[in-house]
Amino acid sequence: MNKAISNYIETNQQRILSEWIDITRSTAEDRVLRLVSDQVFVGTSKEFIDLIISNIKDSNEEFESKLSDFAEKVVRLGWPLNFVTKGLHTFAQIVFEEMKKEGIVNQENQMELVYEFDNWVTPMNNEIVSVYSRTWERTVSLQKIALQELSAPLIPVFDGITVMPLVGTIDTERAKQIMENLLNGAAKHRSEVVLIDITGVPVVDTMVAHHIIQAADAVRLIGAKCMLVGIRPEIAQTIVNLGINLNQFTTKNTLKKGIEAALEITNRKIVEMEGEK
Amino acid sequence: MDIQSCVTIINEWDIVAARQLGRNVAKELGFGTVDQARITTAISELARNIYLYAGKGQICIDKLNENGKVGLRINAADSGPGISEIRQVMEDGYSTSGGLGAGLPGVKRLMDQFDIDSSPGNGTKIIATKWLR
Numbered sequence: 001m002n003k004a005i006s007n008y009i010e011t012n013q014q015r016i017l018s019e020w021i022d023i024t025r026s027t028a029e030d031r032v033l034r035l036v037s038d039q040v041f042v043g044t045s046k047e048f049i050d051l052i053i054s055n056i057k058d059s060n061e062e063f064e065s066k067l068s069d070f071a072e073k074v075v076r077l078g079w080p081l082n083f084v085t086k087g088l089h090t091f092a093q094i095v096f097e098e099m100k101k102e103g104i105v106n107q108e109n110q111m112e113l114v115y116e117f118d119n120w121v122t123p124m125n126n127e128i129v130s131v132y133s134r135t136w137e138r139t140v141s142l143q144k145i146a147l148q149e150l151s152a153p154l155i156p157v158f159d160g161i162t163v164m165p166l167v168g169t170i171d172t173e174r175a176k177q178i179m180e181n182l183l184n185g186a187a188k189h190r191s192e193v194v195l196i197d198i199t200g201v202p203v204v205d206t207m208v209a210h211h212i213i214q215a216a217d218a219v220r221l222i223g224a225k226c227m228l229v230g231i232r233p234e235i236a237q238t239i240v241n242l243g244i245n246l247n248q249f250t251t252k253n254t255l256k257k258g259i260e261a262a263l264e265i266t267n268r269k270i271v272e273m274e275g276e277k
Numbered sequence: 278m279d280i281q282s283c284v285t286i287i288n289e290w291d292i293v294a295a296r297q298l299g300r301n302v303a304k305e306l307g308f309g310t311v312d313q314a315r316i317t318t319a320i321s322e323l324a325r326n327i328y329l330y331a332g333k334g335q336i337c338i339d340k341l342n343e344n345g346k347v348g349l350r351i352n353a354a355d356s357g358p359g360i361s362e363i364r365q366v367m368e369d370g371y372s373t374s375g376g377l378g379a380g381l382p383g384v385k386r387l388m389d390q391f392d393i394d395s396s397p398g399n400g401t402k403i404i405a406t407k408w409l410r
Contacts, residue, residue, distance in 0.1 A: 169293050171289045171290075171292075172289065173289075202317070203296060203314070203317050203318055203321050204318070205318050205321040205322050205325065205380075206322060206376060206377045206378075206379045206380050206383060207321075207325055207376065209377065209379075210376050210377045213377075233311070234310045234311040234313070234314035234315075235314060237311050237314070237315070238311075238314050238315055238318045238387065241315060241318075241383060241386045241387045242318065242322075242379045242380075242383035242386070242387065243369050243379045243382065243383055243386065244377060244379055244383075
């Protein structure tokens, strides 16, 4: 790191910061500014400048831990990456312009200083991008795991009766899981009737229907009966329009009716107690 | 025809994005829940066809307003292998991927107008329209 640059930044820290905030605010997209309050914006900006300065002063390790903290925070705030990298670029530009104005940069050392600047900014830029993408990757993979956990639970409700409530979009990956959980669970709980509840499935297209039909066929093979419940009126209409044949299923519009029917199949029913208040 | 918005279909999640877009536009235009479900299902079928057979393509949603008639148009376009026997794929139960084979004929029944233009090597273009009643 060039001594001239670092000295200049350190002595003029305050001025550079306020100028940086002005420029950034005027050029930033509305989306970014709408996302955060003024206070948070100024606070985070200060932190960002501190970070850049820490790159000059502190050891590498310290800088890296600060940077990853910062990246995490920015990801949480929802600031776009290009906003941060642009911010860094703006910072370097301000410093360079100011130094030029004050005559620290002149014709002779210009090339050399540009080179120095590049050497200072580029690694920092790369580091920010890599930390940023790592943080995102982690967030995405955590969400994926979270999604998988709630993807296809099988719930035993009575002896021989189990329910699989499906919520959300069904893709190939999930369809596979549904099939697996359904078969394993049905065998484990010795289910006679398995109810698949699709109240929470927004769209039933031919692929989803196909997967459900396959799952039901497989359940039948292991000796249980499959019932499709939670068919909303609009879904019923689209299924008819699509020409999907669900004749081999017992279908009900609510889980409640499905459970009543399932109890009937297993020769039981729910009765109200008499003689109680 | 005025506003058009598009979703590029590359992976399975783009299918969700496309039908979300369709549902929002349908809601905006005042379609009821049944027609919303029809439109989103049609988009889902078309987007899945792109994903399965062409690998990459685009779904565009137009808002239509012709002589006071309001409608929604789905444009599905890809430059995949194309379809050689259009008559066959429009028949119920025909599938090359082991599916139900209800996709395209189903979309035709879900929507009011349906046009398909495809030949081997030239990709596939499908335009489907639903009018607000």
